[in-house]
Amino acid sequence: MQETRRRILDTLSTGPVSGPEVAEELDISRAAVWKHVESLREEGFEIESRDDGYVLASVPEFGAGVAYELDAPFDVEYHESIGSTNDRGRELAVSGEGEIAVLADEQTGSRGRLDREWASPSGGIWVSLVCRPDIPTAHAPIYTLAAAVATTESLRDLGVDAEIKWPNDILVDGEKLVGILTEMEGEADRVSWIVVGIGINANVDPDIVPETATTVREQVGDVDRAALTRSVIERFDEYRANPDEVLSAWRELSVTLGQRVRIETPGGDVVGDAIDIEFPGTLVVETADGSTRVSAGDCEHLRPT
Ligand code: BT5
Numbered sequence: 001m002q003e004t005r006r007r008i009l010d011t012l013s014t015g016p017v018s019g020p021e022v023a024e025e026l027d028i029s030r031a032a033v034w035k036h037v038e039s040l041r042e043e044g045f046e047i048e049s050r051d052d053g054y055v056l057a058s059v060p061e062f063g064a065g066v067a068y069e070l071d072a073p074f075d076v077e078y079h080e081s082i083g084s085t086n087d088r089g090r091e092l093a094v095s096g097e098g099e100i101a102v103l104a105d106e107q108t109g110s111r112g113r114l115d116r117e118w119a120s121p122s123g124g125i126w127v128s129l130v131c132r133p134d135i136p137t138a139h140a141p142i143y144t145l146a147a148a149v150a151t152t153e154s155l156r157d158l159g160v161d162a163e164i165k166w167p168n169d170i171l172v173d174g175e176k177l178v179g180i181l182t183e184m185e186g187e188a189d190r191v192s193w194i195v196v197g198i199g200i201n202a203n204v205d206p207d208i209v210p211e212t213a214t215t216v217r218e219q220v221g222d223v224d225r226a227a228l229t230r231s232v233i234e235r236f237d238e239y240r241a242n243p244d245e246v247l248s249a250w251r252e253l254s255v256t257l258g259q260r261v262r263i264e265t266p267g268g269d270v271v272g273d274a275i276d277i278e279f280p281g282t283l284v285v286e287t288a289d290g291s292t293r294v295s296a297g298d299c300e301h302l303r304p305t
Contacts, residue, residue, distance in 0.1 A: 001064075004026060009045065012037075015053055016052040016055050019034060061224070061226060062225045071230070072237040075100045077100055079102070080106065085103065085104050085128035086195055086197040090183065093132075106126075121209070122204075123217075124201055124204050125198070125199075125229050127200075131195070132194075134190070136191070137190065138280065140186075140194055140280070142240070145247070145280075147236055148180060149235075149246055149253060151170055153235055164254045164256070165255055167297075168180040175212060177200070177201055179198075181196075202215065203215075247278075260301070261274045262299070263297040263298065273285065283299075
């Protein structure tokens with residue numbers, strides 16, 4: 001959020017405070033104060049005009065409410081409805097925008113991996129983080145892991161028994177609550193951008209997502225989406241700079257480690273016990289022929305033999 005707007009909101013939250021007082025405090029014109037107040041109202045901030053001045057009465061439940069008080073270096077672009085936040089994120093990345101979180105209440109053309117459909121009804125948290133890291137292309141998977149860890153920890157804080165299934169799902173009792181789609185572009189040795197798309201079935205009825213899915217509403221009831229989104233983005237921002245911490249947190253939160261798995265890879269199925277995760281996101285599987293390292297593929301948890 002633009003610094004002046006944030007400061008205006010901070011000032012109004014201690015209100016009532018008059019327009020001229022705000023203007024003086026921020027060293028801007030009265031007309032500028034009025035313009036900012038009008039556009040903040042359009043974004044959903046409830047700002048009352050009383051005889052003794054302005055008061056911030058409420059912050060939007062989602063949307064612009066996420067940017068206010070976000071403690072991470074991402075701008076926020078909010079859409080009530082959009083095709084896909086990842087598509088919009090890619091567009092912004094290609095056009096040279098800096099780091100930005102594209103957020104939507106509803107998506108009408110959202111995607112999973114391999115162009116699978118992803119249901120995104122109103123009430124969810126559909127967010128794509130446009131990142132511009134200075135890392136080699138081969139390290140990009142750590143961003144997916146960082147997003148999974150950040151999201152799982154934020155959900156656990158709300159009492160949701162979330163666990164990570166390699167490589168990119170968050171489950172509760174085997175039902176999918178969150179999906180992550182990471183896309184990127186770069187030269188062989190340098191990433192030019194990464195878009196990490198996170199889809200959380202938040203305040204959504206379970207009967208409007210696939211049968212294999214669950215929602216936060218079903219697990220613990222409705223939550224403050226703006227606070228949850230901020231928590232995910234802030235934790236992601238901290239984790240992405242600390243790959244070792246990502247891996248140790250991932251080991252703690254994973255339901256895949258210790259399981260017998262079948263992973264479909266382009267080179268054929270890998271079946272064995274998932275025993276560890278290695279940088280940047282490689283699963284170590286103990287098969288009948290020894291240890292194998294798998295960097296991508298669809299993973300199925302099998303019953304122990
Ligand atoms: C994923 O794909 O899990 C990645 C999903 C990423 C969605 C986010 S939302 C924000 C951003 N914008 C986008 O356009 N995408 C990202 P995959 O592992 O391929 O799983 C897809 C499968 O999950 C589908 O084939 C369904 O079986 C199932 N599925 C679809 N919608 C679901 C939902 N809302 N909740 C749980 N499972 C779902």
